[in-house]
Amino acid sequence: MELDAGTRLVYRQLLAEPGLTLPDLVSGSGLPEADVRRALDQLADLSLLGGDGASLTVAPPRVAIAQAVAAAETEILVRQQQLAELRATMETIAQEHESLLHRESVVRYTSSEAVRARLSELALGATRECVSVNPGRSHDAVEMEASRPLNAEALARGVGIRAVYQDASRTDPPTLGYARWLTEEGGEVRTAPSVPVLMILIDGEVALLPWNTAQPNQGAVEVRVPAVVETLVEYFELLWRGSDPLGTARHRDVAVEGSVAQALVRLAATGLTDEAAARRLDVSTRTVRRMMAEIMTELGAASRFQAGAEAARRGWLD
DSSP: OOOOHHHHHHHHHHHHSTTBOHHHHHHHHOOOHHHHHHHHHHHHHTTOEEEOSSSEEEOOHHHHHHHHHHHHHHHHHHHHHHHHHHHHHHHHHHHHHHHHHHHOSEEEEOSHHHHHHHHHHHHHHOSSEEEEEEOSSOOOHHHHHHHHHHHHHHHHTTOEEEEEEEGGGGGOHHHHHHHHHHHHHTOEEEEESOOOOOEEEETTTEEEEESOTTOGGGOEEEEOOHHHHHHHHHHHHHHHHTSEETTSGGGSHHHHHHHHHHHHHHHHHTTOOHHHHHHHHTSOHHHHHHHHHHHHHHHTOSSHHHHHHHHHHTTTTO
């Protein structure tokens, strides 16, 4: 705590002439009585003021600083003990909370705030690896920025991070910038032509999925059912093996469109409509129809069925 000018003046007076009274201090300092009283209160708060009430004394400067340091050290020790007790208590509560979640195979989080809080908790508790699948061309810049400290902290602890984005995201500057930052920090990023659903997997034990894939604002569901999580892990690994690392030729628009065209043939072969394929590839329906017409021309096909058969013959559907 810093002594103001008036308090310093009164302190020096009492050091020079121990035993001064309040009227003496007012007269000698030239300060109003209210200011002198305020200075004495400050000295008393710092345990520097002594005397019997009529005549006043103060502790010498070196004694005062020694007292202040001792008091501060005691306060720090008490605070450290309180924090240690709080940490132990919160760790016990956290373990109870995790135990409860483990008993609940499926837990729903109904708001974006609850999802973010739970995701932060899971990321901080990860010990091996966090992986994610991220559909769509563009992603929320605020959300990506908010995830940087969590990902940096996890990578610093030796937790692996792998992420699969859609090829189209290579043409979105904020998403591409974030992906490059993640790889520079030690994470791994790949892209695939078609990324159907958002999901996050923690340590191969917990999955976080959208409650409604068509309406992400309806929250998420946390799944711990072993068979379900293992299936999702296997799906991620298949998608990962078929994806291209960031930095490969798909940075070029032509190559991106070429990969989307092949994905379109695969989707068309499953019977998806143009509208459904457009949503899956995150392009417009008009783009899907144009590309499908070009593909049929290239394959010399008169129908989509014939195009699918010819594409399979050429190995496009492998």
